[in-house]
Every structure is written in C-alpha cells, then in structure tokens.
Amino acid sequence: MSNVLSSVDARTQLVGQNRLELLLFHLGGQQYFAINVFKVQEVMRLPELTKIPDSHPCIRGVCHVRGQTVPVVDLRAAVKMGPMTGDTSNCNIIVTEYNMTIQAFLVGGVDRIVNMNWNEILPPPGGAGRQHYLTAITRIDERIVEIIDVEKVLAEISPYELELTEDAYDRELLEKVHGKDILIVDDSNVALEQMKNVIAPMGLNIVQARNGLEAYQTLMHWKQEGRDIRDRLLMIITDAEMPEMDGYMLTTEIRQDPDLKDTFVILHTSLSGNFNKAMVEKVGCDGFLSKFKPHSLADEVQKLIRMKVEQAEGR
Known part of the structure; x- marks a missing residue:
C-alpha cells in the first residue's frame, strides 16, 4: 500500500493552488475518515507490536519502521469510538510526521487518495462525540468523509508544554x-x-x-x-x-x-x-x-x- 503515496515533487505542485490530497480510511465501520497526504510517510499492514508498560491507554504498542521505533496510536479509541477490537490481522497503520515527531495510527483499512480543492472542504458541524475530533468534513462519492483533528488527538496523548517565562x-x-x-x-x-x-x-x-x-x-x-x-x-x-x-x-x-x-x-x-x-x-x-x-x-x-x-x- 505504500506505493499509493505520491512523490514530494507531485505534492508540492498543489501548494498555492488551494488543493490538497486526502488519504481515505475507515476505523472498522462504514464511515470514512481522512488525513492530509502531506502528513503521511508510509502505509503498511499492522506489524507485530511491543507493549509499553504504563503507556497512554490509546497507545497499542511500538513497532520498528525503517530503523525507527514508532508508537502506534489506536485512532478509533483516540476519537472516543472505543478501541479497535477483533481480528486486527487485516488492519493497517498510517505512519505520519507531525511537528517533527513520528507516530503511526492504527486504522481498520485504507481506501485510496483523492485530490480535492480546499473550497470543497467545510468546517465540521457542531455537536458532541467525535465531532470534537474533526477539523473538517467533505463529500466524496456521495458519502460524508470526516477529516481528523490529529493535533487534538496527539495533544491529549502527550500534552504540549506551552508556558513561557x-x-x-x-x-x-x-x-x-x-x-x-x-x-x-x-x-x-x-x-x-x-x-x-x-x-x-x-x-x-x-x-x-x-x-x-x-x-x-x-x-x-x-x-x-x-x-x-x-x-x-x-x-x-x-x-x-x-x-x-x-x-x-x-x-x-x-x-x-x-x-x-x-x-x-x-x-x-x-x-x-x-x-x-x-x-x-x-x-x-x-x-x-x-x-x-x-x-x-x-x-x-x-x-x-x-x-x-x-x-x-x-x-
């Protein structure tokens, strides 16, 4: 699945054109979610994980990707939908870089990449539940796709130090x-x-x-x-x-x-x-x-x- 990712040159061509590429995935149900491809380094099958004692409840463990030890976040649990359960042998991880840190997100399955215009991306509606974990929504193939607020997810797992003297x-x-x-x-x-x-x-x-x-x-x-x-x-x-x-x-x-x-x-x-x-x-x-x-x-x-x-x- 890693070959689904575009080259750096192709993605930077979108800059200044109000366009983006979204990676679509699901979390074990029918609803589709997305994150921006710019954040994605690799998509792969869920490898064997090593458990970390006393880690955050949403951390399923760590794995080794290209010589790096990478924490794996259960994204379904992180957006308050309950942990990923059942047979995870067909699940994927999405390896991402945010703010110069590498982490992977456990998802049910990855669908495809779509190229869109930002004016097709709308703010999320008000409401409770996982709406608090969305930065935007869009419609693809007559289906609503929810774009995850990964910054909020990561801030809750590992709070940022923001105080200045x-x-x-x-x-x-x-x-x-x-x-x-x-x-x-x-x-x-x-x-x-x-x-x-x-x-x-x-x-x-x-x-x-x-x-x-x-x-x-x-x-x-x-x-x-x-x-x-x-x-x-x-x-x-x-x-x-x-x-x-x-x-x-x-x-x-x-x-x-x-x-x-x-x-x-x-x-x-x-x-x-x-x-x-x-x-x-x-x-x-x-x-x-x-x-x-x-x-x-x-x-x-x-x-x-x-x-x-x-x-x-x-x-």
Whole structure:
C-alpha cells in the first residue's frame, strides 16, 4: 500500500493552488475518515507490536519502521469510538510526521487518495462525540468523509508544554507596538490556544480566524473601513491546512494585493519538515514555524516586530 503515496515533487505542485490530497480510511465501520497526504510517510499492514508498560491507554504498542521505533496510536479509541477490537490481522497503520515527531495510527483499512480543492472542504458541524475530533468534513462519492483533528488527538496523548517565562519577552520592544493587531489563523482550537498563550502576554490585540477565507474576508473588511492596515497589523500567523481556503492560497492572495503585499506572514504548521523550504519559497512567506514550539513562536514574532519597528523608524 505504500506505493499509493505520491512523490514530494507531485505534492508540492498543489501548494498555492488551494488543493490538497486526502488519504481515505475507515476505523472498522462504514464511515470514512481522512488525513492530509502531506502528513503521511508510509502505509503498511499492522506489524507485530511491543507493549509499553504504563503507556497512554490509546497507545497499542511500538513497532520498528525503517530503523525507527514508532508508537502506534489506536485512532478509533483516540476519537472516543472505543478501541479497535477483533481480528486486527487485516488492519493497517498510517505512519505520519507531525511537528517533527513520528507516530503511526492504527486504522481498520485504507481506501485510496483523492485530490480535492480546499473550497470543497467545510468546517465540521457542531455537536458532541467525535465531532470534537474533526477539523473538517467533505463529500466524496456521495458519502460524508470526516477529516481528523490529529493535533487534538496527539495533544491529549502527550500534552504540549506551552508556558513561557518572562525572560522570553523583550518588554522594551513590545512597548513600542502595544495594542497593535496580530491576526492568527487556524482551524484547530488546540493550535489557536497555543498561539494565544504565547502572544497574549505581548500586549497585542489578537484577532483570530478559523480558516484562510475568513482571514481574507477580515482583511477585505478592514480595507473597506479605511483602516491603516500597514500601521495597525503587525503580521499574520497562519496554518497551512484549513477548510475553504488554505494558508498557501491566503498568502498568495495577500502577495497579489497592492495594499497587503508587504504584510509579514508566518506559516505555522505541523506539516513535515521535508516540504518546508519548497512551500515557503513558492508562496512567499516570511517565516516557517513548527506548531507547539512556544519559544520558537515567541522568538519569530518578536524578530518580525523588531523588523517592523526598524522600518517605521527608517533604519
């Protein structure tokens, strides 16, 4: 099944076109789920697992993949559908890279890869149960496909350390931009909370959007109001993968707008490091950050603020 994955070159061609590829799978029932192919390293039959004492209940064990020891997460259990039971000999694991860590997800079976446009991907409906573990839904072959919020799954299994000490902040610099706007864009509540935890102590006005389209509409609304965006908006921090409009397309639209083209944009994503350079260069971002690295986020934001202040002072 590993040959189902596209090459790096083929996948990076989707960047800036508001397109994505989804890997479809099921969790032992009729409902189909998906994750972005960008996150996937390999798909294989479930190998023999080694149990780890005192591990999280959703960790089925570890396996060895290409010389690495990889934890295997029971994805069905992680999204509160109950553990995978019965004969697992025909099950698969999806080996993924998120935020520079490798993990595998135990699934019932893998179907295929589909190429889609992000405007075909919609925010999930409100509700209880596993809806809390979805970032989006879509329709394929007249069937609803649920896109898993893997960041939430991983945060619950291994919580991220998000607290920063006071010495992480340059108070003299931040005083010069107190109350100015910073726009953060992400469809994951976990990621939005992380960004707010890091940025709120800076004394900035945080404006948030749940996807690229909402962020773009916010920018257009500010333009219509006659707001001095170049002065008021310090930067935009955006996820890559989002319903309706992704972060690459958002950045492309910003770069093509004469009133916005000089806006600082940071791509803040859990995508594999293998694609970082190609994506950043293609869409023209000012920075690239892995998610859930609070010190790196604080450093990058303050670096761009310093550049903004120096530009304003004519240095």
